[in-house]
């Protein structure tokens with residue numbers, strides 16, 4: 069057993085051991101800590117030296133003091149040694165290599181001193197490879213001799229944004245740097261391809277004074293210091309528009325939309341912002357960041373001076389520390405950057421004046437209708453869309469596209485603003501590119517006038533536009549014709565929808581692929597002054613609204629496109645509760661001073677110059693605006709020449725022509741060649757067919773013409789007689805021509821003479837003998853043409869003893885029993901009351917068909933088997949109702965029968 073003292077001693081020893089071990093460990097830790105601290109100090113020192121650059125570090129008091137410490141002095145020596153080692157290699161070759169590099173990547177104006185290019189003939193370069201770098205100044209590695217200076221250039225167009233931070237007395241140097249850079253850009257490309265937007269938080273005017281002459285040509289836009297929002301929204305909109313264009317064109321690269329055939333078609337926008345070093349308000353800052361992020365691909369570039377902007381996209385920075393000293397992210401610290409000296413102010417401003425004038429002259433160079441036409445006619449396929457230029461923006465064509473994304477167009481502008489001319493430019497551009505197999509046109513003009521008449525064959529000019537299938541002019545009072553066109557389009561829609569269903573496809577392009585042999589052209593229906601269609605609060609307006617909506621909605625995928633033009637969109641009441649048609653018209657065209665056609669806050673049409681249009685494929689929102697000059701397409705030698713050329717090469721059928729201002733000639737009517745029955749007039753319908761009534765040998769097959777409009781009544785009676793005469797071989801039928809009105813004698817005698825002249829037998833009665841009805845033989849058809857039946861009543865009502873049966877009784881019997889025996893009466897009564905007097909109780913069934921002239925619809929209901937007839941009489945128009953075929957009457961135009969040959 070150990071004694072107590074011995075145990076204590078052992079414990080003491082153990083404790084001492086422990087203490088010793090701890091002392092050792094602590095000593096080692098302190099040393100390690102000291103080492104780490106020294107290392108950290110050295111690294112921080114090195115970093116500080118790097119940040120300042122050796123030249124400045126050498127003079128910096130804090131650095132000088134730090135170098136007193138041996139450890140840091142060591143680091144200083146190490147940095148100097150490393151630099152010397154690096155520069156040993158750099159000095160002989162580095163500057164030279166850089167000079168070569170900059171020369172290679174900033175060719176010509178992009179890199180040469182301004183004395184070599186400023187004021188030279190204005191560049192007409194429109195494309196090619198953009199310079200990768202643009203020279204901004206020169207630099208030299210600290211402490212290096214002057215001869216080792218090398219040029220500094222920054223990437224810009226299509227590559228990067230630029231940020232500059234200034235200090236108070238460096239602003240004029242910064243201005244000169246920005247100005248020189250912009251001059252390089254402007255002098256590299258054809259005027260118009262570089263658009264500068266300038267915003268200066270401090271001034272509305274005064275920044276970059278030498279560039280001000282550019283404003284005259286719209287190449288420089290100076291923005292209000294308080295309206296940065298608008299500028300950013302403008303740019304964001306522009307980027308979206310380029311993006312949307314890329315989507316529409318199915319382009320994968322956004323940038324390729326700005327370039328066609330190696331030619332830049334979408335100008336670059338260089339946005340120069342002069343701030344005050346403070347961050348922008350949050351919303352603006354976000355918008356700016358967004359523009360920075362998405363702008364490069366769409367050709368939108370930022371040069372931000374003292375506007376904080378984080379680098380979320382390629383961006384170079386130039387930082388001034390005083391008016392003389394700057395560094396750049398291109399060269400890094402330790403390299404002193406000096407901007408190039410600014411060009412002479414007077415020379416700069418003269419040079420930009422020349423640039424602006426060049427653009428103004430070129431813009432002024434009249435672009436003609438011929439410039440809208442392709443080299444070869446009729447070469448494009450409309451499978452995916454229809455696309456044609458309609459005008460020019462700074463000499464660059466501006467197109468309209470009708471396809472799945474922009475199925476319908478709405479065009480507005482006050483009278484004389486050039487809507488019709490625009491339509492001609494568009495139709496010309498399309499007709500020149502798409503053959504009649506690819507494109508069919510239905511053209512309707514509700515204006516008084518003949519704007520589309522030239523597209524159909526006329527007396528003076530026999531040519532027509534091969535793609536035109538229907539031309540309607542002077543339709544202003546014949547709203548039914550507009551309705552008929554819409555009905556026709558819905559039928560065509562149904563036909564296409566059925567075919568699509570059969571092929572299990574949904575779009576026209578797919579249907580065409582599935583049925584390559586089918587005839588599926590795109591249809592464009594142009595309705596000028598279409599608001600006329602909605603001009604009344606009546607059935608036509610109601611039906612037109614429903615049909616138009618249907619065509620607008622379903623036409624999109626079936627290749628049926630509406631082009632609706634109007635002076636006053638705002639006036640179309642029928643639309644306001646039903647925005648569907650508006651919404652489907654995503655292509656909006658605003659002529660100068662047009663109202664409502666663009667979106668609410670888009671005022672581009674207000675300031676539009678004459679013969680220009682805003683073309684907007686984005687439902688009228690501002691970012692979709694494209695302003696184009698529209699060439700004269702209505703003058704002689706423009707559209708008409710194209711039409712003749714197309715007509716001469718094709719084998720197309722002439723379009724149907726409907727002219728509301730002229731009575732069609734009976735002799736010209738296609739149905740008159742081989743009439744199916746008595747023709748009554750031309751139906752207001754797309755087919756322009758004649759109305760005919762069939763006179764089968766069944767009860768009720770008589771026709772009444774009702775109304776006091778004598779000329780029209782005579783036309784209808786004569787058309788019926790002449791067409792029957794033509795339908796029946798001479799000797800195979802008989803005619804009775806009865807008329808009790810002395811004033812009409814001459815006319816009916818003429819009719820009878822003509823019938824006899826073509827070989828028919830005519831029983832002409834003009835006196836009391838009308839009442840002596842001859843019983844029909846029943847062997848041959850007989851047609852009784854009874855003029856002004858009511859004026860014969862004086863004789864018909866007489867009762868002759870002994871039978872006490874009147875002529876009227878006989879006539880009623882004839883109307884009742886005649887048709888079954890092929891004796892048909894075509895009679896004219898001067899009112900519904902008079903007709904009813906003749907027919908007596910229960911006789912209405914004996915009139916199977918009627919044509920009403922100046923008779924109000926309400927009076928006709930009882931003759932239409934209870935149908936409500938909606939008809940307000942108007943000159944030279946009638947309605948025709950045949951109980952056996954009609955659910956509602958047809959509006960017809962009586963033929964001109966004076967020369968029935």
Ligand SMILES: Nc1ncnc2c1ncn2[C@@H]1O[C@H](COP(=O)(O)OP(=O)(O)OP(=O)(O)O)[C@@H](O)[C@H]1O
Nearest residue numbers: 482483484485486487488489490679698699700702
């Ligand atoms: N781009 C143009 N260049 C030259 N002349 C033009 C141009 N556009 C229209 N014009 C001329 O201006 C006149 C009116 O043009 P247009 O008939 O197209 O106008 P509008 O808007 O259809 O008018 P309205 O509704 O009264 O018919 C015509 O004589 C036409 O030749």
